[in-house]
Amino acid sequence: MADEELTIAEATRRVIQTRPSLIDAMKQEVINFSALAERLKREVQTLVQRNKKINVEAIKMALMRHSKELTEKWIILEKQLAGILGQSKLELKNDLMVLTIRQIALLDPNIELTKLMNDTDFFQLIQGTTFFSIIADADHEQRLIKLLNKRNILKVKREQSALILKCPDTIADAPGIVAYVTNLFAQSNINITEFLSCHTDTIFVIDRKLGRQAYQILEDQILLFRSLLSSE
Numbered sequence: 001m002a003d004e005e006l007t008i009a010e011a012t013r014r015v016i017q018t019r020p021s022l023i024d025a026m027k028q029e030v031i032n033f034s035a036l037a038e039r040l041k042r043e044v045q046t047l048v049q050r051n052k053k054i055n056v057e058a059i060k061m062a063l064m065r066h067s068k069e070l071t072e073k074w075i076i077l078e079k080q081l082a083g084i085l086g087q088s089k090l091e092l093k094n095d096l097m098v099l100t101i102r103q104i105a106l107l108d109p110n111i112e113l114t115k116l117m118n119d120t121d122f123f124q125l126i127q128g129t130t131f132f133s134i135i136a137d138a139d140h141e142q143r144l145i146k147l148l149n150k151r152n153i154l155k156v157k158r159e160q161s162a163l164i165l166k167c168p169d170t171i172a173d174a175p176g177i178v179a180y181v182t183n184l185f186a187q188s189n190i191n192i193t194e195f196l197s198c199h200t201d202t203i204f205v206i207d208r209k210l211g212r213q214a215y216q217i218l219e220d221q222i223l224l225f226r227s228l229l230s231s232e
Contacts, residue, residue, distance in 0.1 A: 011047035012062035015040050026067040027074040033060045080174045084167050086225035091164040092215045097141055098157040099134040105152035126196050161211030165202040190214050
């Protein structure tokens, strides 16, 4: 029986991990465990053993244990979030573009990377396994294309904005900060075009039409955490 319950617990945990909204509800302890166990029964049974009925009560107990673990971890994470985001600063940079280029464009010895960087007020470079992405001021689009050679440009994404989150040094030792921010954007259906981080700076590149909305969402959270810190 113990082995069966352990198997059910593992299966229940795996099913829950595919549903971020349920995880959030469990963290806040606003779940009807009996109803959720009934809802997940078929999926859990599929993972455990198709031809053998499982006890819904065992799923409920697994959910309750997992919820307790999530809640305990969330309390610790929430304190870290409040401490870091409450001390963070936010900037919004508009009129940007994203160039996707072949690697050979920057491997060319005739291309001076420092010249590329000096030619624009805002310049960020991301290296992938096959391509590079350059995020830069839209005003310099033609100059950069000419410098890199048009045949090396795979895609130009215009009308972009950069949301720059400047955090204290402690962000390096705090897991979940980026996941928290990206989840805020996902809940508002805000897609991230590019993402990069360097030391204490985290940059989210998004469509300019959504720039102000994204800024407001994140600023509201920063101000909320500041108020929580000041009330302690």
